[in-house]
Amino acid sequence: MKEATKENISVREGLFVQEADKAYLIGNQCEGCGQVFFPSRVFCFHCSSQKMEPIRVGNRGKLYSFTTSHMPSTHFQPPYTVGWIDLMEGIRIFSRIEKIEGQELQIGMEMELVIDELWQEASKRVVGYKYHPIVWPAGH
Amino acid sequence: MREVAVIGGGSTVFGKFPNRSCEDLGKEAVRWAISDAGVRPKDVEFASCGTVFGGYCMGQRVLKEVGITGIEIVNVENACAGGATAFRESWLRIATGQYDVAIVVGVESMTTSPIAGKLIEPPPDDLDGQLGLTVPIFFALMMKRHIHEYGTTLKQAAEISVKNHRHGALNPYSQYKKELTTEEILSSRMICEPLTLLQCCPNTDGAAAVVLCASHLAKKYVSKPVMVAASVLRSGDYLYRWKDATFSDMSHRAAGQAYEMAGCGPEDLDCIELHDPFTICELMHYEDLGLCAKGEGGKLIESGATGLGGKIPVNPSGGLLSKGHPLSATGVAQVVESLWQLRGIAGQRQVTGAKVALTHAVGGYVAGLESGAVGVHIFKT
Numbered sequence: 099m100k101e102a103t104k105e106n107i108s109v110r111e112g113l114f115v116q117e118a119d120k121a122y123l124i125g126n127q128c129e130g131c132g133q134v135f136f137p138s139r140v141f142c143f144h145c146s147s148q149k150m151e152p153i154r155v156g157n158r159g160k161l162y163s164f165t166t167s168h169m170p171s172t173h174f175q176p177p178y179t180v181g182w183i184d185l186m187e188g189i190r191i192f193s194r195i196e197k198i199e200g201q202e203l204q205i206g207m208e209m210e211l212v213i214d215e216l217w218q219e220a221s222k223r224v225v226g227y228k229y230h231p232i233v234w235p236a237g238h
Numbered sequence: 239m240r241e242v243a244v245i246g247g248g249s250t251v252f253g254k255f256p257n258r259s260c261e262d263l264g265k266e267a268v269r270w271a272i273s274d275a276g277v278r279p280k281d282v283e284f285a286s287c288g289t290v291f292g293g294y295c296m297g298q299r300v301l302k303e304v305g306i307t308g309i310e311i312v313n314v315e316n317a318c319a320g321g322a323t324a325f326r327e328s329w330l331r332i333a334t335g336q337y338d339v340a341i342v343v344g345v346e347s348m349t350t351s352p353i354a355g356k357l358i359e360p361p362p363d364d365l366d367g368q369l370g371l372t373v374p375i376f377f378a379l380m381m382k383r384h385i386h387e388y389g390t391t392l393k394q395a396a397e398i399s400v401k402n403h404r405h406g407a408l409n410p411y412s413q414y415k416k417e418l419t420t421e422e423i424l425s426s427r428m429i430c431e432p433l434t435l436l437q438c439c440p441n442t443d444g445a446a447a448v449v450l451c452a453s454h455l456a457k458k459y460v461s462k463p464v465m466v467a468a469s470v471l472r473s474g475d476y477l478y479r480w481k482d483a484t485f486s487d488m489s490h491r492a493a494g495q496a497y498e499m500a501g502c503g504p505e506d507l508d509c510i511e512l513h514d515p516f517t518i519c520e521l522m523h524y525e526d527l528g529l530c531a532k533g534e535g536g537k538l539i540e541s542g543a544t545g546l547g548g549k550i551p552v553n554p555s556g557g558l559l560s561k562g563h564p565l566s567a568t569g570v571a572q573v574v575e576s577l578w579q580l581r582g583i584a585g586q587r588q589v590t591g592a593k594v595a596l597t598h599a600v601g602g603y604v605a606g607l608e609s610g611a612v613g614v615h616i617f618k619t
Contacts, residue, residue, distance in 0.1 A: 109368060135478070137365065143476060163386070163483065165378035168428045171370045172359060180370050182379055182483070189478050192366040205386045216369070226369065 104218065109226035113137060114213055115154065121211045122154035123227060125187070134187045159183035159229065161207040162190055173217040173224075183209050183229050196230040208232045239333040241453035243463035244617065246275025247574035252413045252444035252562035256349040260292040263445035264300030264345040267567075272304065275449035276459045277339060279305035282449070284340040286312045286327035288320030288566035291351035300343055300445075310337075318513070319471070319601030320344065321446070321569025322613025326469045328450050333469075338452045344570035345445035354441065364605040373603050374438060374516065378430035381518035384484040385432070387533065390521065392432055394536035396423040398517040399437050399559050401545045406556020408546075408587040411571075413442050413562030437517040442562030446571035464580045467500035467594075468616035474608035484533070489600065490526040492614045496596070497528075500616040504528035507550060507616075508592040509579050511572035513600040514557040523598065524552070546587060554579065554587045565601075569613060572597035580619045593619045 108114075114123050125136035130147035136155055141148050164181030167174075179195045181203075194216065197203060209229040216226040248270025250263050264287075272279065285306065287297030297311040316323040321344035328340035348354060357374075360367020384390045400420055406412035418436060426436040456463035472492045480487055497503050504527060512527065514520035521535035529550060530538040538544060544552040555561050555575040558568060576595035578584040595617045602610020 110365060113365075133478070143478075163379040163383040165375055165382055165430045165432075167370070167372065167375050167378075167430045169357060169372065169374065169430065171357065171372050172368065174370045178370060180375055180379075190483075192369060192371050194369055205383065 104221060104223045106225050107222050109216055109224055114227050116213045120157050121213045121227070123156035123211065125153055125155045126150045127153045134189050136189060136191055155187040155189070156185045156191065157211050158232070159185040159209050161203065161205055161209050163205060164195055164203050179203070181229070194228040196228050198231050198233060201231060203231065240335055242329050242332045242450050242466045243453045243456035244448055244466065244573065244577050245451050245456055245460045245463050246271045246277070246449040247447065247577045248274055249411055249446040249571050249574045250444045251411050252442050252564060252571070254349050254441070255347070255443045258347065258443065260289065260296060260345045260347050260445070261299050261303055263347065263443060264296070264343050264447070265303040267345070267445040267447040268300060268304050268341065268343055271341065271447035271449050277449055281339050282306050282309060282341050283337040284310050284328060284331050285343065286314060286324040286340070287343040287345070288314050288316070288324035288569065289345050290315055290317060290320060290565045291347070291353070292345055296345060297343060300345060306341070315566070316611045317602030318515070318563070318565050319569060319599045319611040319613045320566030321571070322597070322599040322615065323471060323569070323611065324566070325448070325570060325573055325615065326471050326613060329466055329469050332450055332452050338455055340450050341447060342450065342570055343445065343447045344567035346564035346567050347443045348441040348564060349443050360605070366605050374430040374433055376603060377516045377518055378433045380483050380522065381432060384518060384522065387484055388536065390536035392424060393420060394539055395437060395517040395521060396420045397539045398514065398520045399423045401539065402514060402553050402557040402559040405546060405554050405587055406560025408585070409556050409561060412556040412560050413440055414556070414560045433516055433518070439515045439558040439563040442564040444562065444564040444567045444571070446567050446574050448570060448573050448577065462581050462619070464577050465618050466615065467502070467618045468496040468614065470496045470499065470614045471611065473611050474604065477606055477608060480608045484522065486522055486526040486608065488608050488612050489523060489598065492612045493527045493598070496614040496616050500618070502594060502616065506594050507596050508594050509554055509576070509589040510550065510552045510596045510598070511555060511557070511575050512552060512598040514553060514559050515563060517559070520552065520557065527596070527598065546589065551589045554584065554589055569597070569599040572599060573615065576617050580617060
């Protein structure tokens with residue numbers, strides 16, 4: 099019962115969106131030079147254009163590198179796994195990584211975004227994004 | 239720009255001194271530097287001081303202990319590149335003709351700092367930091383990718399630590415002063431896979447100082463001045479433009495500018511003090527400083543070329559890994575080591591016939607950038 103009373107809050111507002119079966123990060127793209135940013139920027143750091151269009155990014159990506167930390171950080175107790183994901187939209191982001199039972203992580207793996215609880219605070223459940231390896235259907 | 243000479247240097251032993259204040263550490267280094275240079279306190283016209291955790295007016299607090307007051311004193315903070323930044327600040331004031339004699343101090347007491355025994359907390363608006371990114375994670379990610387792309391081995395990375403501890407065992411100013419074996423390094427506690435504890439620099443207290451003057455005055459003070467041939471300080475670029483995380487674009491650009499300024503190349507260097515907070519950093523800096531081709535860092539350490547007696551000894555002092563890393567003192571201590579090497583007084587760790595030395599300091603994890611700052615300096619006899 100106690101669990102159910104916890105309020106969900108986002109790690110930061112406007113960072114991600116969960117649709118029926120797919121999650122996306124919300125970034126923006128410069129209409130001038132095409133550079134993609136996540137999180138969104140008020141103007142293009144690349145060509146200084148003010149014309150920025152919001153776009154959904156990062157549903158899928160490839161694992162560029164990963165590590166498991168055996169040191170604690172502000173919100174996480176060890177061991178926890180993190181990595182850099184190369185998004186299909188051409189940028190690299192840092193994220194927590196959820197391993198899949200019985201599967202070793204490998205650089206180059208196809209990864210998928212999930213919206214999930216990151217940590218809990220006194221009366222709140224802090225929600226953010228993570229990536230996990232894509233599990234292909236049998237016979238794929 | 240006028241030519242600038244380094245005419246004196248001094249350093250405390252590096253280590254853990256919880257009962258010593260920053261003033262006390264700084265005073266020891268400064269007194270040695272000014273007596274080494276043969277200047278009187280009243281000859282010093284300008285001072286720059288680097289510290290991260292020392293607090294306000296650190297330079298004034300140290301220099302009042304040695305009779306230096308009433309002059310222009312600038313305190314700088316640039317994370318682990320703070321010492322290199324302070325050095326450049328004094329160099330610039332003399333090179334541009336504003337002053338003739340200046341002193342540089344770097345001082346840090348990590349054991350009494352608010353982060354003693356902890357990792358540095360990310361600011362609340364650092365999203366990646368909130369998501370669990372720490373400094374050792376950042377470098378572990380680079381290491382894993384370097385291994386993936388170039389077949390670099392864990393043994394090659396550990397050899398960096400073996401070498402620097404071998405050098406540090408010959409340095410009375412080093413924190414560890416102890417040789418370590420490959421096995422000890424690889425089997426030490428895991429920090430961030432595949433970085434083990436003995437591939438990470440320790441927490442350290444210490445201070446270092448150097449005295450600079452306009453080159454035409456140098457002979458008035460010392461018989462063997464060392465000339466500053468290049469001084470470069472740069473900040474990191476956006477991560478979205480940093481495509482290859484196995485290679486530091488920031489250090490590569492800064493080193494290129496320094497070589498151009500000094501009119502020399504990596505092949506002309508006799509010894510190097512570079513930023514090795516983690517083993518993988520030194521291995522990567524072999525590549526971005528141009529000591530070897532991209533991806534060849536593992537082979538270079540294996541060849542023995544970067545050890546004492548090799549073609550280009552790197553971190554003869556023991557580097558951050560063995561000598562220790564009192565953040566802002568590090569960049570100044572690198573200059574002190576280079577001064578001793580170029581004067582030929584570095585004792586058992588002397589690089590035979592050293593005439594050209596390079597120092598390289600990197601500082602500051604900044605969310606969204608490759609890094610905070612890099613300072614590269616080249617010195618010639």
